[in-house]
Amino acid sequence: MTPGNIDLKAEQEKTLRTPRHRYSFLARVLFLTMDVFYGRRKSLSKFKVLEVIARVPYQSWEHVAYIAMTHTYSKPGFARRVFEFVRESRQQQDNEQWHLLILEEMVQKKGIRETFFLYRIVPQIIAFFYYHVSWLLYAIKPAYSYSLNADFEDHAEHEYMEYVRDHPGLEEEPFESDFKQDYGDYGTVADLFRRIALDERLHKEESLSRIQSARFS
Numbered sequence: 001m002t003p004g005n006i007d008l009k010a011e012q013e014k015t016l017r018t019p020r021h022r023y024s025f026l027a028r029v030l031f032l033t034m035d036v037f038y039g040r041r042k043s044l045s046k047f048k049v050l051e052v053i054a055r056v057p058y059q060s061w062e063h064v065a066y067i068a069m070t071h072t073y074s075k076p077g078f079a080r081r082v083f084e085f086v087r088e089s090r091q092q093q094d095n096e097q098w099h100l101l102i103l104e105e106m107v108q109k110k111g112i113r114e115t116f117f118l119y120r121i122v123p124q125i126i127a128f129f130y131y132h133v134s135w136l137l138y139a140i141k142p143a144y145s146y147s148l149n150a151d152f153e154d155h156a157e158h159e160y161m162e163y164v165r166d167h168p169g170l171e172e173e174p175f176e177s178d179f180k181q182d183y184g185d186y187g188t189v190a191d192l193f194r195r196i197a198l199d200e201r202l203h204k205e206e207s208l209s210r211i212q213s214a215r216f217s
């Protein structure tokens, strides 16, 4: 039984049955950049890079929202709605942070070697650019930034679910972690990754719903 009583295998099937988004030009540039540096093959180290980058849009939205609150706190009702948005963004950012810490712990336990340049410097450079792109798109029109994030999350969801499908050994690998208290106690690494993928789907749906509400507000 998994925390929350979710049938994670059924969720995996659902992702695998669902075609990927038709990714935008910017999203494709981002994925191509990652493939150039880390190869097309999915790996724990590559997922870690993905998670470093995944937090960035939420940080950029939070930043913009705080600027908005500085300018609008004389209208407390409006500022409060902005603050609610900040809270949600922060939750998703925190969720990505757990993904990153769990993966880092796993990489260290397995003794996977990573070069400082490729796995510390380059992800920060990519994150730096992605932050500014997210920020700029948000400033032009929030829906553009949500849409880019939805593509990113859709990609992450599929990558994790396909990784589980392609590595049946993960079904036998117990999930041992110092972060179980924080993230949840999943029996196997397969279920852990299914849960992470499901988080990515929820992040995607959140961004898509923001596009919708921006359209009708």
Ligand SMILES: [Fe+2]
Pocket (backbone or CB within 6 Å): 051, 054, 095, 096, 099, 156, 196, 200
């Ligand atoms: Fe994530």
Ligand SMILES: [Fe+2]
Pocket (backbone or CB within 6 Å): 054, 096, 153, 156, 199, 200, 203
């Ligand atoms: Fe995500």
